Amino acid sequence: MDNLMLALSLLLAGFIVVFVVLILLIVIITVYGKIIQAGQKSAENRREKKKIRRAEAEGKPTEPSKASAYIPPNQLDDDEIPGEIIAVIAAAVDAVYGDKPHKVRSVKRSRNGRSAWGNAGIMRSTRPF
Numbered sequence: 679m680d681n682l683m684l685a686l687s688l689l690l691a692g693f694i695v696v697f698v699v700l701i702l703l704i705v706i707i708t709v710y711g712k713i714i715q716a717g718q719k720s721a722e723n724r725r726e727k728k729k730i731r732r733a734e735a736e737g738k739p740t741e742p743s744k745a746s747a748y749i750p751p752n753q754l755d756d757d758e759i760p761g762e763i764i765a766v767i768a769a770a771v772d773a774v775y776g777d778k779p780h781k782v783r784s785v786k787r788s789r790n791g792r793s794a795w796g797n798a799g800i801m802r803s804t805r806p807f
Contacts, residue, residue, distance in 0.1 A: 726779075759785055 768782045792800070 759787065 764782070764785050767785055771780060771782055
């Protein structure tokens with residue numbers, strides 16, 4: 679009976695130690711993440727302020743100019759993307775990165791099919807057992 683009580687008390691003590699250490703690790707990692715995020719935000723803010731000061735010194739506007747994405751349909755080639763589609767893509771990028779400065783530098787059509795290696799990989803990965 680004494681051995682059973684000793685085993686149960688050791689088991690309980692082990693569980694308590696493990697969970698306390700896990701909770702302590704979670705707290706340490708969370709605090710470390712908050713510190714890193716604060717450091718990155720302050721560095722980003724410093725870079726942004728530096729860009730604004732540089733732009734003001736050069737006499738450039740500080741707000742990014744939003745160029746018109748509309749291209750008249752008669753000026754499009756067969757493989758060019760219409761201006762309305764580019765505008766929708768730019769709006770989606772703005773929705774994702776709205777609070778940060780951003781630019782859509784280029785929009786390209788994707789290839790119609792996969793390469794031979796890509797097709798071979800898909801065939802190998804999805805074949806029946």
